[in-house]
Amino acid sequence: MKNFDIETRCVQGGYTPGNGEPRQIPIIQSTTFKYDTGEDMGKLFDLEASGYFYSRLQNPTCDTVAAKICEMEGGSAAMLTSSGQAANFYAVFNLANCGDHVVASSAIYGGTFNLFSVTMKKMGIDFTFVKPNATADELRAAFRPNTKALFGETIANPALNVLDIETFATVAHEMGVPLIIDNTFATPVHCRPIEWGADIVTHSTTKYMDGHGGCVGGAIVDAGKFDWMAHAERFPGLCTPDDSYHGVTYAERFGKEGAFITKATAQIMRDLGSVCAPMTAYMLNLGLESLHVRMQRHYENGLAVAEYLAKHEKIAWVKFPSLPDDEDYALAKKYMPNGTCGVVSFGVKGGREAAEKFMTGLRLAAIETHVADARSCCLHPASTTHRQMSDAELLAAGVSPDLVRFSCGIESARDLIADIEQALANV
Numbered sequence: 001m002k003n004f005d006i007e008t009r010c011v012q013g014g015y016t017p018g019n020g021e022p023r024q025i026p027i028i029q030s031t032t033f034k035y036d037t038g039e040d041m042g043k044l045f046d047l048e049a050s051g052y053f054y055s056r057l058q059n060p061t062c063d064t065v066a067a068k069i070c071e072m073e074g075g076s077a078a079m080l081t082s083s084g085q086a087a088n089f090y091a092v093f094n095l096a097n098c099g100d101h102v103v104a105s106s107a108i109y110g111g112t113f114n115l116f117s118v119t120m121k122k123m124g125i126d127f128t129f130v131k132p133n134a135t136a137d138e139l140r141a142a143f144r145p146n147t148k149a150l151f152g153e154t155i156a157n158p159a160l161n162v163l164d165i166e167t168f169a170t171v172a173h174e175m176g177v178p179l180i181i182d183n184t185f186a187t188p189v190h191c192r193p194i195e196w197g198a199d200i201v202t203h204s205t206t207k208y209m210d211g212h213g214g215c216v217g218g219a220i221v222d223a224g225k226f227d228w229m230a231h232a233e234r235f236p237g238l239c240t241p242d243d244s245y246h247g248v249t250y251a252e253r254f255g256k257e258g259a260f261i262t263k264a265t266a267q268i269m270r271d272l273g274s275v276c277a278p279m280t281a282y283m284l285n286l287g288l289e290s291l292h293v294r295m296q297r298h299y300e301n302g303l304a305v306a307e308y309l310a311k312h313e314k315i316a317w318v319k320f321p322s323l324p325d326d327e328d329y330a331l332a333k334k335y336m337p338n339g340t341c342g343v344v345s346f347g348v349k350g351g352r353e354a355a356e357k358f359m360t361g362l363r364l365a366a367i368e369t370h371v372a373d374a375r376s377c378c379l380h381p382a383s384t385t386h387r388q389m390s391d392a393e394l395l396a397a398g399v400s401p402d403l404v405r406f407s408c409g410i411e412s413a414r415d416l417i418a419d420i421e422q423a424l425a426n427v
């Protein structure tokens, strides 16, 4: 599938049925798999043969959908997880242990920021946060001898900054660590970070990939390019024997292409168990089949709404990376020439009260703690997710009191703009 266009990979990647087999991917709703002898199964436990034995580790339906996402991103191996949070946690924890350090962009999803700065910190892993537009020198300065990875988001949720992936990849490789990119907002339809040097790509499939507000899920894709053995001292988990798997050394046995995902599955998923259900994987696949069609419309609607708002007298500011006067326009054009996403952030003149009044007046876009859905939705962080904060605290957290995050769905742009117009008229 790798030689086909992204549109074809969305529709047909991951699964080619044989003669007389189901056209749609089968849902293998089974926790376990049967073997004739104990010896047959023992080989699976020792990772000496490949096959299924328990769905906490691997399930054929989930693997089929992971294989599609792998092909869409141009990777060598992939796995599904129960959520985007689990995907980012596993991707980082597969490399960094207690006493280690990770450098991350500060413009990342709030849940990821909490995971890194609170929960993983409690586990003894330290994070240094850098600006998403940090120069190579600023990035280098954030590294320590125990740094194990560099992390960022293609398009940050909700700040909408575009990451300079190539600069981040160059510095990561110079410092001997992999670059992990959360590609949730761009999706592989609009950006494939591996083509720009990223080593690991993560997703909250809950967003555009599912696209219908149906299933929480996540994915991890390995580019298969990072040479773990060349940095064996930095990555003992991949380059020394795993006693919990009869002494297998992942980087030796599975090579650059397979080591990362095999370890994340056989060790981290085995022990922590944030597994994707087969039915969820099936529904995610339905979303993936139309991702390329939907992303184009999400983006077109986002651009139309952003252009409309930028000219509106009641709007204080608009952030959308595909607007020509946006600070990230050049990066957006470089990394996402066919478009970015459908999320637009903006400020309503009159601050907190005006923003609340505007949102209450909307008829099509519902107020939700969600983005990247076929149905338009919006959120005013100052009166919902961040409502306990004062205006001063909000500004310190990078959320202005007037900020509205508006996620354009795939409805008609004319209807969305008319809805925004009538809601603004009452502010």
Ligand SMILES: *Cc1c(COP(=O)(O)O)cnc(C)c1O
Binding pocket: 083, 084, 085, 086, 088, 109, 111, 112, 153, 157, 182, 184, 185, 203, 204, 205, 206, 207, 216, 217, 218
């Ligand atoms: C939503 C989101 C996550 C977390 O994903 P869940 O599926 O909600 O756990 C991680 N990264 C980004 C960029 C997100 O938007």
